[in-house]
Amino acid sequence: QVQLQESGPGLVKPSQTLSLTCTVSGGSISSGSYYWSWIRQPAGKGLEWIGRIYTSGSTNYNPSLKSRVTISVDTSKNQFSLKLSSVTAADTAVYYCARDRGYSSSYYYGMDVWGQGTTVTVSS
Amino acid sequence: DIQMTQSPSSVSASVGDRVTITCRASQGISSWLAWYQQKPGKAPKLLIYAASSLQSGVPSRFSGSGSGTDFTLTISSLQPEDFATYYCQQANSPLGFGPGTKVDIK
Numbered sequence: 001q002v003q004l005q006e007s008g009p010g011l012v013k014p015s016q017t018l019s020l021t022c023t024v025s026g027g028s029i030s031s032g033s034y035y036w037s038w039i040r041q042p043a044g045k046g047l048e049w050i051g052r053i054y055t056s057g058s059t060n061y062n063p064s065l066k067s068r069v070t071i072s073v074d075t076s077k078n079q080f081s082l083k084l085s086s087v088t089a090a091d092t093a094v095y096y097c098a099r100d101r102g103y104s105s106s107y108y109y110g111m112d113v114w115g116q117g118t119t120v121t122v123s124s
Numbered sequence: 125d126i127q128m129t130q131s132p133s134s135v136s137a138s139v140g141d142r143v144t145i146t147c148r149a150s151q152g153i154s155s156w157l158a159w160y161q162q163k164p165g166k167a168p169k170l171l172i173y174a175a176s177s178l179q180s181g182v183p184s185r186f187s188g189s190g191s192g193t194d195f196t197l198t199i200s201s202l203q204p205e206d207f208a209t210y211y212c213q214q215a216n217s218p219l220g221f222g223p224g225t226k227v228d229i230k
Contacts, residue, residue, distance in 0.1 A: 037219075047160075047168065047211055047221040060217045063125065096167055103156070108215035110158035110173035117167055 002027040004097050004115035012091075012122050018084040022097030022115055029078045030055055035100035036080045037111060038071060040093040048093075052100055053080055087122045094119050126150050126214050130222040136230040141202045145225045147195040147212035156215040159188055159197045162224075163208045171210075172197065202227070 008020035022036070029036065037052035051061035053071045061069050065084070073080040084091060094117040101109035127150040137143050147157065155175040160168035170179045172188035175195055185200045199206055207229055212222040 039221075046224045047162075047213075049213075049219040049221065052219075060219075062218050098167075101173075103215065106154050106156075107174040107177075108156035108158060110170045110179070110213070110215075111160075111168075112170045112173075112179065114167035114169075 002099060002113050004099065004113055006095060006097050006115045006118040008118060008120070010119055010121060012087055012120060013124050014088055014122055015086055018082070018087050018091060018120055018122070020082045020095055020097075020118065020120070021079050022081070024078045024080070024099075028075075029073060029080065030075045033102055035060075035102050036071075036073065037098045037100045038082045039096045039098060039111075040091075041096070041117075042090075042093045050082065050084075050095075054102075089122050092120065092122045125218055126153060126216050126220060128212055128214055128220050128222040130210075130212060130225050132225060133223065134226040134228065136228055137202050138230045139202055139204055141230075143199040143202055143206075143227060145197045145210055145212075145227075147190075147197070147222050149193045149195075149214055152192045153214045153216050155191050157188075157190070157195050158213045158215070159186075160211045160213065161206075161208045162211065168211065199227075 035052040038050040068085045070083040096117045097115045098111040099113040100111045157175045159172040162168040176188045209224045209226045
């Protein structure tokens, strides 16, 4: 079965770029019609969708973060990545990657596989 | 962007209780809604997709209903492992989650 694992620095300095990678195991990132998403959760708060990349390479981003976010995929490594630039303390959160099964006519199939999450702290 | 609200924000209940959580979208989203359960320190877990379809492996005491703007998650008989926070999520891009409903022990 497909599993996801986030990796990247746990500490990032203010104004720098946060870079995380999600490694997909147990299946090919380019097979099927999936979106590959990033979601974050500040301590004690709710979930915030950051953005996603489709199997075709097309992307959707949260408008509140769009100017700072890039999501890309590396099919040769079976990974997808998140870059968030110009970070501040407000970007401190647990970051999750997830597989989004997408849509079919009037149905949405939800995010069925999640990584365990990785904590990123923005501090000097 | 579509805004999601949930009520109540928290509920105290006992094992065996029936619990109902409501989610409302600021505009119609058809059945583009999912429900997730999250326990402390863990990733969210998909419970319901397409508003009312039970994800494989999820106990049948969980059910979802609704379409358009109003949705409901029901736990028919609360079990000890169900104490958690529940989130609804709409899938009209940009995607968005509700603020969550915490179910704790009475």
